[in-house]
Amino acid sequence: MIIKSKSRKVANFDQLYDYMKKGAEKHDGVHVFSKNVYTHQREKILQEFFENSLLFKKRKNSVYLYHEIISITRTQSVSVEKQQDALFHIVQEYVDQRARNNLVYGYMHNDAENNIHFHLMISSNERGGTKNLRLSKHEFDRAKKHLETWTNKHYPELQQGLVINKQAGKKTSHNGAELKKRTGKMPERERVNKALESIFVSSTNKQEFFSRLSAEHLEIYTRGKAIGFKDTVTGRKYRLKTLGLENQFAAMSKQIELEQQHNKELKPESAQKEATLHMKHEKTKNEAVQEAKVTKAKEQLHQQRSEQHSPDNNDKKHR
Known part of the structure; x- marks a missing residue:
């Protein structure tokens, strides 16, 4: 399991939305996740995110949104449909812990050979909130560790193992993990x-x-x-x-x-x-x-x- 977060200091909600949706259309079946967003029409979604971003007090280098990715490694012992359903629930658990009251919208990408992942667009402030909420590195690490533990407990058949929860220095790098998947070395x-x-x-x-x-x-x-x-x-x-x-x-x-x-x-x-x-x-x-x-x-x-x-x-x- 891999969890990434990228902050954006520009309100380019449209660029990220189009990127997420285009990737989702490369395979059969479009899987959408939304929270605190009350529409599924592109223009209205972008309007909700933009209007909500106007509410928090701007400072130098303020973050407008987060682009976050939740990825699980594919397994041959579980059908693709069940892996997709599991990933949807994993994303739901992550958002409940990470951004319960924020605006969240995302698409599943299922075109990679070795993983299935969700792209999420998350507002930097809660819906209707005037404060820009920022997770510290420690808080973000805690959220990631919780999700990995939760996933292994509720979906052991996905065989995600321990990567995030390994001791510092013992974790396998992303490149190392990919090498092991491809070659077995x-x-x-x-x-x-x-x-x-x-x-x-x-x-x-x-x-x-x-x-x-x-x-x-x-x-x-x-x-x-x-x-x-x-x-x-x-x-x-x-x-x-x-x-x-x-x-x-x-x-x-x-x-x-x-x-x-x-x-x-x-x-x-x-x-x-x-x-x-x-x-x-x-x-x-x-x-x-x-x-x-x-x-x-x-x-x-x-x-x-x-x-x-x-x-x-x-x-x-x-x-």
Whole structure:
């Protein structure tokens, strides 16, 4: 799902209306959406928008209208008619959240191969209102996230997934998303992101961490306090913060630190055990040597006694 908004500082309602309607006529069936507009005749629609724009107080660079686009990716598992009906309800939900009291008029465009989308013309002030209403970037982001969540909840069969609600830096760019749809290939940023996620989860020590980085043709770098990763094949660099993986990296670092601390604690005990074994070995070795000496001494003594009692020795004594 993609949601775009373009503000216009010129009251060219006719130009936008004609563009929307012309695109809708390129395919069978014209789908129209309107809210707080009480006619479907071109001249009267334009008159309502223009007269309403005269009510708000003009300032330098005042916005007269918004051109907004709501787009869903096509899916093969749902008929085109059902996708069109779903998109109409999605637009209805968006307008209720975004511009409940504004003038809204739009047309569905269904001529693209990979998506179906609605073009909307939205007045910058509410119907009969004297104040120019402007959504802040935060408010607009919140409206987009709400719509994506709402769509996935009420129309899971459309398989729109998470794009807008992904963490900052983790979202796939529009060009990347289109590349994936056309070719099935994963965008480079997404490949790096998934590889690092797997590395952070599976690495329990520094050796594993660097070994897995090397296998994925990645290397870590720092610039000041910022941490990033470089693709050694393409030469492209990706900041950890931009990738949205700071928490995962911190968790892995903590795990490695705990593992190192654990190994340090075990080292003295291991050394003591090794020393004890060595002492036991030396003791056993010394005991064996001592036992061998005793045995040899006994043998020598036994031999001497045997020689003293032999017949040859007795003859020598009598002589």
